[in-house]
Amino acid sequence: MRAMLLIRAVEKAWGDAYLTEEISGIPPSLSTGQEAIAAGACAALGDGDFVFTTHRGQAAQVARGLDPKRILAELYCRRTGYNKGKSYHVTDMTRGVVGMGGIVPAQVPIAGGMALAQKMRGTDRVSLAFFGDGASNEGAVHEAAALAAMWTLPLILLCENNRYCITQRDTDALKGPSIAARAAGYGLPGVVVDGTDPLAVQAAVAEAVARARAGGGATFIEAQCERLTGHLIHDTQPYRSREELESAWKHCPIFLFGERLERERILSADERARMNREIEAEVAGAVAHARTQPYPAIHEAYEDLWA
Amino acid sequence: MFDNRLFRPGGPVKPEEKDWPSFRGAINEAMREEMRRDPLVFQMGEDIALASPFGVTTGLAKEFGRERIRDAPCAEVAVVGAAVGAAMGGMRPIVEFQFGDFMSVAIDQLTHQAAMLRYLTGGQVSVPLVIRLPCGGGQGAGSQHSQSLYSWFAHVPGIKVLLPSTSMDAKAMMKAAIRDNNPVLFFEHKQLYRTRWPVPAEFRDADHVAEFGKAAVRREGVDITVVATLTMVHHALAAAEALAAEGVSVEVIDPRTLVPFDVDTLVASVRKTGRLLVVDEAYLNFGIQAEVIATVAERAFEALKAAPRRLGNPNVPVPFAPCLQDEVLPGRARIEAAIRQMMSR
Numbered sequence: 138m139r140a141m142l143l144i145r146a147v148e149k150a151w152g153d154a155y156l157t158e159e160i161s162g163i164p165p166s167l168s169t170g171q172e173a174i175a176a177g178a179c180a181a182l183g184d185g186d187f188v189f190t191t192h193r194g195q196a197a198q199v200a201r202g203l204d205p206k207r208i209l210a211e212l213y214c215r216r217t218g219y220n221k222g223k224s225y226h227v228t229d230m231t232r233g234v235v236g237m238g239g240i241v242p243a244q245v246p247i248a249g250g251m252a253l254a255q256k257m258r259g260t261d262r263v264s265l266a267f268f269g270d271g272a273s274n275e276g277a278v279h280e281a282a283a284l285a286a287m288w289t290l291p292l293i294l295l296c297e298n299n300r301y302c303i304t305q306r307d308t309d310a311l312k313g314p315s316i317a318a319r320a321a322g323y324g325l326p327g328v329v330v331d332g333t334d335p336l337a338v339q340a341a342v343a344e345a346v347a348r349a350r351a352g353g354g355a356t357f358i359e360a361q362c363e364r365l366t367g368h369l370i371h372d373t374q375p376y377r378s379r380e381e382l383e384s385a386w387k388h389c390p391i392f393l394f395g396e397r398l399e400r401e402r403i404l405s406a407d408e409r410a411r412m413n414r415e416i417e418a419e420v421a422g423a424v425a426h427a428r429t430q431p432y433p434a435i436h437e438a439y440e441d442l443w444a
Numbered sequence: 445m446f447d448n449r450l451f452r453p454g455g456p457v458k459p460e461e462k463d464w465p466s467f468r469g470a471i472n473e474a475m476r477e478e479m480r481r482d483p484l485v486f487q488m489g490e491d492i493a494l495a496s497p498f499g500v501t502t503g504l505a506k507e508f509g510r511e512r513i514r515d516a517p518c519a520e521v522a523v524v525g526a527a528v529g530a531a532m533g534g535m536r537p538i539v540e541f542q543f544g545d546f547m548s549v550a551i552d553q554l555t556h557q558a559a560m561l562r563y564l565t566g567g568q569v570s571v572p573l574v575i576r577l578p579c580g581g582g583q584g585a586g587s588q589h590s591q592s593l594y595s596w597f598a599h600v601p602g603i604k605v606l607l608p609s610t611s612m613d614a615k616a617m618m619k620a621a622i623r624d625n626n627p628v629l630f631f632e633h634k635q636l637y638r639t640r641w642p643v644p645a646e647f648r649d650a651d652h653v654a655e656f657g658k659a660a661v662r663r664e665g666v667d668i669t670v671v672a673t674l675t676m677v678h679h680a681l682a683a684a685e686a687l688a689a690e691g692v693s694v695e696v697i698d699p700r701t702l703v704p705f706d707v708d709t710l711v712a713s714v715r716k717t718g719r720l721l722v723v724d725e726a727y728l729n730f731g732i733q734a735e736v737i738a739t740v741a742e743r744a745f746e747a748l749k750a751a752p753r754r755l756g757n758p759n760v761p762v763p764f765a766p767c768l769q770d771e772v773l774p775g776r777a778r779i780e781a782a783i784r785q786m787m788s789r
Contacts, residue, residue, distance in 0.1 A: 187533075218566075219566070219568075220564060220565050220566040220568070221566030221567070222566075223563060223564055223565070223566050224564040224565065224566075226564065228564070228565040228566075228568055228569075229568075230532075230565070230568045230569060235532070235565075235569075236564075236565075237557075239556065239564075240552050240556050240557070243525070243552055243553065243556065243557050245525070246521055246522045246524070246525020246526060246528075246529070246553060247525045247526075247528045247529035247532070247553075247557060248529060249522060249525060249526050249529060250525055250526035250527060250528055250529020250530040250531070250532070250533065250537075251529040251530070251532060251533045252529070253526050253529065253530045253533075253535075254529065254530040254531075254532075254533025254534055254535045255533060257486065257511065257530070257535060258533070258534065258535070264529070276521060277521045277522070277525065277552075277553075280519040280520075280521045280522035280525075281521075281522045281525060283517065283519060283522065284516075284517060284519055284522040284523070284526060287517060288514075440567070441562055441563050441565075441566055441567035442562065442563050442601055442602055443562070443602070443626055444562055444570035444571070444572070444625035444626050
């Protein structure tokens with residue numbers, strides 16, 4: 138619960154910074170409605186495992202335990218951000234987080250390569266590639282899935298089906314029974330999971346991780362959810378009806394999981410509110426920190442190209 | 445100097461060439477030595493284990509096994525992506541493309557991912573990989589199997605681009621490429637594979653590796669500088685030999701690496717000769733030839749006694765029919781004609 142609340146708070150701060158024109162450039166891509174997927178998936182991973190994110194990658198960065206101060210410093214283009222202010226896609230190799238997504242499907246074949254290295258080096262570590270329903274139509278995803286099957290790679294292909302590829306509804310683009318149904322064609326186990334339930338996602342990913350660690354190869358998981366905010370923060374979703382959006386918000390994972398924890402007497406509404414206040418204070422501190430950080434020095438434009 | 449028949453199986457080896465290493469054998473030896481030295485080096489490519497199309501990986505699967513000499517499916521995006529990811533994970537992959545033209549299929553993985561990820565991550569990752577790209581025309585292989593596309597990749601930041609033209613360079617540059625911590629493209633002209641070249645003693649030295657960014661002056665001269673790559677180096681040398689009989693002294697420079705590029709050797713040569721001809725099989729429009737001339741124009745304009753010239757493919761696909769193919773590719777005869785024309789002014 139904490140991870141999901143923290144994801145939403147960090148992303149809200151990022152979105153607000155853009156809407157108040159504190160930061161500019163390409164607008165923030167929020168994962169509102171998708172928090173359970175990153176939170177559940179990352180809970181099933183350990184040290185030395187790698188995740189490769191989409192452009193909507195902040196959820197996974199937060200869920201993997203990256204420091205919100207340095208995430209926000211990066212998104213504020215400051216030199217003390219994780220990538221020294223050089224990317225929207227926050228990366229921390231020490232925690233196994235590779236931020237990608239500038240080219241939609243590209244992280245998936247590369248995650249396969251990391252899995253190949255993990256396998257060839259004799260470790261039991263795994264790699265997980267996040268990608269969206271839109272990317273699932275890309276050849277790179279098909280090729281990477283086929284190669285992962287052929288070489289029995291310790292890879293988890295985690296498709297976040299948030300129902301929209303920018304403005305295109307998934308049902309317009311996908312004519313099979315599900316995205317995960319394609320897994321059979323690759324020769325991989327395919328699983329559909331409720332992407333608004335962090336525990337269901339965690340269980341599905343944990344099973345895939347166990348299979349991969351045991352040498353059983355890759356798994357294709359489709360986690361279904363609803364994208365609640367626009368493709369990017371400035372997108373007000375005029376292509377969706379008010380009824381549809383109202384209905385979508387009923388699938389908000391934070392709302393659903395909060396109700397469940399309350400119902401099961403694990404976390405009361407008061408306790409959740411207190412947790413959220415703490416998180417909001419932490420994120421406010423991270424924003425204040427990011428604002429004070431220096432921008433990269435001009436000479437840094439010419440650094441970090443060559444190894 | 446070149447004979448097209450060399451490309452075909454069963455091409456003749458001249459008696460004096462018997463002890464000279466072949467170009468493809470030199471690459472094979474470099475990879476073998478580096479795979480023995482470093483267990484993190486491994487290879488992926490179509491048919492490289494069982495029936496290497498140009499024979500460059502012959503015998504490696506037997507020595508190193510199928511885990512390290514991995515036959516890849518026909519899935520260039522996934523394979524280059526696998527190389528990028530494996531390199532980030534500490535391995536040193538070498539990828540073979542059957543024809544370098546196919547790099548177009550996986551260009552995003554190379555130019556946006558392999559080449560940019562270090563920069564984008566603020567230096568957190570390195571991507572040490574080598575992609576071997578058979579290139580060039582002359583074999584009647586058709587328009588999509590005969591190109592020289594290195595300008596595409598030299599154009600973008602973050603990729604080293606190598607153009608070896610002799611057995612010695614092929615070996616030393618391949619070894620250096622494998623040890624380099626950056627993405628490296630290794631262009632292999634298919635006409636060179638079966639050629640054999642005399643080599644210095646260091647060819648046998650397993651620790652000898654090339655230094656990138658050092659052009660080779662293949663022949664010294666005082667009247668004109670000819671910059672040529674790959675097979676065109678040898679066409680230019682043949683032209684220079686013929687012109688020497690006419691009293692024209694031609695300097696032939698082989699850049700060997702486009703990225704990094706040895707500007708100093710080029711500029712020093714043009715300052716000496718005052719004339720510049722650039723020869724390459726690449727398409728002329730916005731190509732390597734233009735870049736070399738622009739560099740000289742910026743750095744040594746006042747040294748030029750004549751307008752620089754360039755030879756290359758005049759922007760048509762390399763045709764399938766041999767008579768048409770020969771028409772669009774530069775060669776010894778055109779180099780000689782261009783030099784005579786430049787010297788007559």
